[in-house]
Amino acid sequence: MSAYLADVATLARKDLRLELRARSIVPAMLLFVVAALVVFHFALPSGSSDLAAKGMLWVAIVFTALLGLTRAFVAEREQRLLDGLLLAPCDRSAIWLAKAVAMLGFLAVAEIVALPAFGLFFSGIDGATVAGVALADLGICAVGTVLAAMAVAGRARELLLPLLFLPLAIPIVVGGVGASVADEPARYLGFLALYDAVFAIISWASFEYVVSE
Amino acid sequence: MSTSFRNNRVALAALLAAVLVPAAIAVVFFYAPVDEDGLNQKIFYFHVPIALTAYACFGWGAWKGLVHLWKGKPGADLESYVAIHLGVIFGAMTLITGSLWAKFRWGHWWLWSERQLVLFLVLFLFYSAYFMLRYSVEAGPQRANLCAVYSLFGVVLIPISFLAIRLANQYIHPIAFNRHGPQMAGSQFLTFCVCLAAMLALFAALYQFELAGKRLDARLRELRELLA
């Protein structure tokens, strides 16, 4: 168990270090999310409620995450670096966990900018929204990492990932928007936790099959 | 399993479907009591069995996917693919019959308050992406694995989406339309059962038929390879 976690830590550290050096994913996500919020301002005609804006926040988050996920396994595939990890004695699921944790980090950084920006452009953010964002991030990264690995296995990978990801993101959006706008956010937060638990388990178990050729 | 035994399966399933589908049509139009909704109630007798059959297709596809991953049985990937393929077809039929029903009953081609319909829309998107995935990866062990894993994600998505849509309806709009549930009288229930049996038989027949055809294709390819 501790060997497993050590592997996850090693791999996650590697991904974070790579991003720190290459700076390819996080700046793009930051810019995208702010640009998206600006677009949403122009997309909401006057008379649109506060609630509509809250909904748009979730659209921004999902598509920003998608942007980051598209880059998740690109180096691994292009330079065949995944081979190096597959040869190593570590559990294949550790690769998934490490990558998901790294993506979570990137997404969190983007949201640390996005949420205050949203507060600035539209309306305030309450605790339920933040909790919703945190829970949603877990689900997005868990599922998104597996799907990203699937997408890079084929041709047209940048086109494929959104198609695979968006249907699975619908429940996340429901949970998130519900937590933001409903009177009783607790049940939506509970739903997000359920989504996270269920999909984390099947992502963890199935990753090994996704990367074997 | 020898080819002749398999052919018998195809014939048997086809026979079953050939008997049940006309029976279902007959029962729906001549036996079932005419409701206050009139003709559009009849669509309902097809819509729900088709929807249930689509669920059965996706469930069967996921089961075969699991068999492929777990046991590594060589034919499982193809069986999973065919089941999901038919599931998408039945799913499209669900959307069409559902839309027709909505038009006849409420006057709109699409109703977001119809949870079943919305669920099928999400599933339709999901399983259509299955084909995009399948066609973008070269045939081989990895493609079979990816498709199997995806089919498992799908079957998990079904209840989760159902819950999500239910939750969404609470903040999107209050449930304005009050549809009457399946409190069916005896004769209605019988009609429903016959239709359900007919749709499942149709699935079985199409499944065996398409599977036989694809297996034949594979054998032909193998023989061509050997001769080359």
Place this chain on the structure above:
Amino acid sequence: MIAARGLGRTFGLRHVIRDLDLEVDRGSFLLLTGPNGSGKTTLLRLIAGLLVPTAGELEVRVSRERIGFLGHEPLVYRELTALENLDLYGRLYRVPERRERIGMLLERFGLWDARNQRADSFSRGMLQRLALCRTLLHDPELLVLDEPFSALDEDGAALLDRELAELRPAATFVVSTHDPARLEPLASQRLAFA
């Protein structure tokens, strides 16, 4: 140590390896020769465990952490330094006395001075040498090498010659090459791909 019976591998509809039987005993040196695209790389990847067979059986009686693989790609992260790359693999393979071993290998392959340079500043020859360090880092008992001499200049090739000669008695080798004459003296088994 390695046994293949009726081994086959297809990619889509292409048969790259068809009905191959093979036995490699412990301590052997199997030399693979043949033109590009004939299946050498595919066989090496199958043996290393990066591919699964689509037909037949392949038994490799060595656990994953005792296999050292060198492919066409060096499998090093460009934005990390040589030291960081080897440290990463050293941790994943749980190499004992990791730092010492990394230092020793970098020195043997003439990369000690470049140890803190990022891999994207390395020449092709240096990358290949770094890849060799990675391959040998965990003291493997089975070495699967795909054209190890490619991209190496004379000095690099001499280093590799020396390494191979030293490791020859302790490990089993499966090596593909475009220059069979060079490895001929070490080989105990040969397989020519058509």
